[in-house]
Amino acid sequence: MTDIPDQTTDALMQEQQVLARTINSLTDQIGLFEMVQDLSQKIISQFDLTHILDTFAGIIQEITGFESAAIYLFDSHGEFNEIFSTGLEARSIHKLLPENSIIDWVMAQGRWTLLTDPQEADNEKVFSILPIGTPKKKSGFMALVTDPEQSIYNQKRISILSFVASQTAIAIENQDLYAQMNKSSLFLGNIVESISNGILVTDMIGNVTLINKNATALLGIRTKDIRGKNYKDLLETKMADEVERIYRQIRTKGFVVESMVSHVPYKEVHISIGITASLLTDPDNQTIGIIFIFRDMSASKEIERLTRLDAMKSEFVSNVSHELRTPLSIIKSYTEAILDQVDPEDHETRQQFLQVIDDQTDNLTTIVSNLLDLSRIEAGKYDIEYKAFTFRDLVSNVIKGFSKKLKTQDLYVNMDKSLPEMTADEDRIKEVLVNLIDNAIKFSPEGGIINIEAVHKNDAIYCSISDTGIGIPEDQLPRIFEKFYRVDNSDTYEIEGTGLGLSIVRHIINIHGGKIYAQSKYGKGSVFTFSLPVKRGFDGV
Amino acid sequence: MEYKKTILIVDDMKHIRDILWFTLKKEGYKPVLADSGPEGLNILLNEDTHIDLVVLDVMMPKVDGFEVLEVIRSHKGDISKIPVIMLTAKAQKDDVVKGLKMGASDYILKPYKFKDLLSKIKVLIG
Numbered sequence: 001m002t003d004i005p006d007q008t009t010d011a012l013m014q015e016q017q018v019l020a021r022t023i024n025s026l027t028d029q030i031g032l033f034e035m036v037q038d039l040s041q042k043i044i045s046q047f048d049l050t051h052i053l054d055t056f057a058g059i060i061q062e063i064t065g066f067e068s069a070a071i072y073l074f075d076s077h078g079e080f081n082e083i084f085s086t087g088l089e090a091r092s093i094h095k096l097l098p099e100n101s102i103i104d105w106v107m108a109q110g111r112w113t114l115l116t117d118p119q120e121a122d123n124e125k126v127f128s129i130l131p132i133g134t135p136k137k138k139s140g141f142m143a144l145v146t147d148p149e150q151s152i153y154n155q156k157r158i159s160i161l162s163f164v165a166s167q168t169a170i171a172i173e174n175q176d177l178y179a180q181m182n183k184s185s186l187f188l189g190n191i192v193e194s195i196s197n198g199i200l201v202t203d204m205i206g207n208v209t210l211i212n213k214n215a216t217a218l219l220g221i222r223t224k225d226i227r228g229k230n231y232k233d234l235l236e237t238k239m240a241d242e243v244e245r246i247y248r249q250i251r252t253k254g255f256v257v258e259s260m261v262s263h264v265p266y267k268e269v270h271i272s273i274g275i276t277a278s279l280l281t282d283p284d285n286q287t288i289g290i291i292f293i294f295r296d297m298s299a300s301k302e303i304e305r306l307t308r309l310d311a312m313k314s315e316f317v318s319n320v321s322h323e324l325r326t327p328l329s330i331i332k333s334y335t336e337a338i339l340d341q342v343d344p345e346d347h348e349t350r351q352q353f354l355q356v357i358d359d360q361t362d363n364l365t366t367i368v369s370n371l372l373d374l375s376r377i378e379a380g381k382y383d384i385e386y387k388a389f390t391f392r393d394l395v396s397n398v399i400k401g402f403s404k405k406l407k408t409q410d411l412y413v414n415m416d417k418s419l420p421e422m423t424a425d426e427d428r429i430k431e432v433l434v435n436l437i438d439n440a441i442k443f444s445p446e447g448g449i450i451n452i453e454a455v456h457k458n459d460a461i462y463c464s465i466s467d468t469g470i471g472i473p474e475d476q477l478p479r480i481f482e483k484f485y486r487v488d489n490s491d492t493y494e495i496e497g498t499g500l501g502l503s504i505v506r507h508i509i510n511i512h513g514g515k516i517y518a519q520s521k522y523g524k525g526s527v528f529t530f531s532l533p534v535k536r537g538f539d540g541v
Numbered sequence: 542m543e544y545k546k547t548i549l550i551v552d553d554m555k556h557i558r559d560i561l562w563f564t565l566k567k568e569g570y571k572p573v574l575a576d577s578g579p580e581g582l583n584i585l586l587n588e589d590t591h592i593d594l595v596v597l598d599v600m601m602p603k604v605d606g607f608e609v610l611e612v613i614r615s616h617k618g619d620i621s622k623i624p625v626i627m628l629t630a631k632a633q634k635d636d637v638v639k640g641l642k643m644g645a646s647d648y649i650l651k652p653y654k655f656k657d658l659l660s661k662i663k664v665l666i667g
Contacts, residue, residue, distance in 0.1 A: 322600060326554065329652030333560040336655045341567045349563075356556055 043171045053084040056168040066144040073140035139169040198294035220265025272297045327360040370500040384425040398433045408447030415454040423536045428508045435501045436465045444469030464529040472520040481506040545571040551581035552598040578604030599629040614644040624665040
């Protein structure tokens with residue numbers, strides 16, 4: 001029985017020893033793994049290749065105690081290049097590299113491999129290769145030169161080294177992806193910068209997370225280091241108020257909000273800005289901010305203006321066609337009647353019809369000459385011939401020409417006796433007067449009073465022509481000098497015209513250095529006032 | 542006294558009305574004048590006047606020729622059958638097609654030859 005306890009004790013002792021050794025070894029390994037994991041965590045968290053390789057080399061140095069080492073990475077063509085080296089003999093390591101087939105073989109093994117047998121090395125160094133890669137991807141390898149005395153080569157270390165190498169490979173790959181991401185965010189950044197609209201992104205409390213140059217320009221932001229600042233501190237009050245309003249709206253509504261604001265980003269620069277705002281969400285559909293797009297509406301306005309001009313031109317073609325055909329058909333009908341039907345002895349009817357033909361021919365001439373004037377103006381060939389004349393005489397002459405046209409209207413003239421002689425293109429100024437007086441008569445179909453006044457002031461003649469006619473609706477008043485534009489009153493009166501007269505009048509006044517403007521009350525009458533410098537070359541009246 | 546066919550002329554241009562009145566009268570018709578669409582319709586719908594044919598201008602303020610034509614053609618009585626010649630300065634095909642589709646008997650473009658108008662009138666009412 002005594003044997004038995006002895007044996008039992010022995011066995012127990014042995015088991016205890018084995019257990020202690022295992023525990024020790026495990027503790028050892030756990031400690032080592034913890035260290036390795038800690039270090040490899042360091043590697044993984046790096047996004048800079050030099051740092052990764054530096055940390056990696058440090059760990060390997062710790063484990064293998066190498067004297068020199070170099071790291072080679074494969075490029076996209078499968079060629080390897082030295083990226084990193086450390087140690088005294090680092091520079092000559094590449095001379096020790098075996099032929100490619102051996103490197104390929106080591107890579108295929110995927111584990112730390114000694115290429116010099118430590119037993120045969122004598123005092124020579126031991127050369128080894130540690131592949132860097134995961135089972136899926138080979139990134140490169142490390143070549144190590146170790147003192148044979150220091151060389152510790154065993155299975156445990158091999159697996160630890162392989163683990164570290166694979167972690168490094170992952171880190172290298174991550175860093176590569178990170179670099180690519182960086183590149184693509186740079187790429188996106190460039191796109192954002194080149195968009196002609198202003199783009200401003202803020203988080204939910206209004207701090208700027210992204211802004212492009214056009215936004216700073218459009219919004220007139222002068223502050224540097226905009227990122228992270230609140231929009232309220234960046235925008236001028238009016239714009240900030242509008243953005244705040246959009247903020248509240250978008251947070252309650254939760255979708256795209258559009259708005260317009262006229263805005264003065266710089267002194268005397270007035271622009272109207274269209275704002276579109278929408279919520280920005282991450283891939284999990286969480287709201288992470290608001291994106292504002294600011295558009296300079298001046299450009300859209302220009303397009304709108306051109307489109308309108310285009311529409312006016314086609315309307316003009318149809319107007320001109322109607323305006324030309326109407327007098328032509330009258331001329332034709334009356335001529336035919338005289339030729340075929342009017343009794344040759346009926347002088348009165350003949351006379352009457354010939355008068356109609358004569359008037360309509362004048363009408364046609366005016367239309368055609370207006371068209372010609374316009375095309376000359378457009379081509380920049382509208383020449384002015386200056387000569388001296390008296391404005392009073394010109395007005396009197398023009399009025400004489402209208403005596404036949406005045407049927408139900410009364411015309412009064414009131415001119416300064418001191419009106420000086422002026423230098424201008426008399427024919428063109430006559431055209432202006434004819435046009436304005438003709439309009440005054442034309443647009444007073446029910447009769448009324450037409451007043452012509454002229455005064456001399458500041459080296460200029462100011463002339464106004466007023467009527468008590470149908471007037472111009474207020475909203476159309478700013479457009480009456482635009483070419484082709486015709487006041488839309490077709491529901492009340494049908495008055496002939498091509499929409500060219502006033503645009504030509506304004507052109508004539510302008511090239512003489514004068515100005516023209518109109519005032520009107522719809523249904524009450526209109527006043528056209530123009531100024532003309534007395535002397536040639538006197539600008540800015 | 543010989544019965545004269547009555548032709549209603551609807552045109553806002555005085556010169557056109559005057560010359561049509563003169564020429565149609567010379568050709569033995571009895572012209573009646575209206576200077577606007579509504580006035581033309583007033584004359585047409587007045588039971589005292591019998592109208593044999595209408596010469597209708599298209600481009601007129603307030604109520605244009607197409608609107609007048611529509612009223613004529615949708616009338617419940619005999620008025621809807623009155624021949625209508627559209628007189629238009631608009632050379633656009635669309636207007637001609639529109640007029641004919643709406644039931645115009647014929648059309649004539651300004652400037653027109655009186656003989657052409659006359660022959661169209663003769664075809665329609667003799």
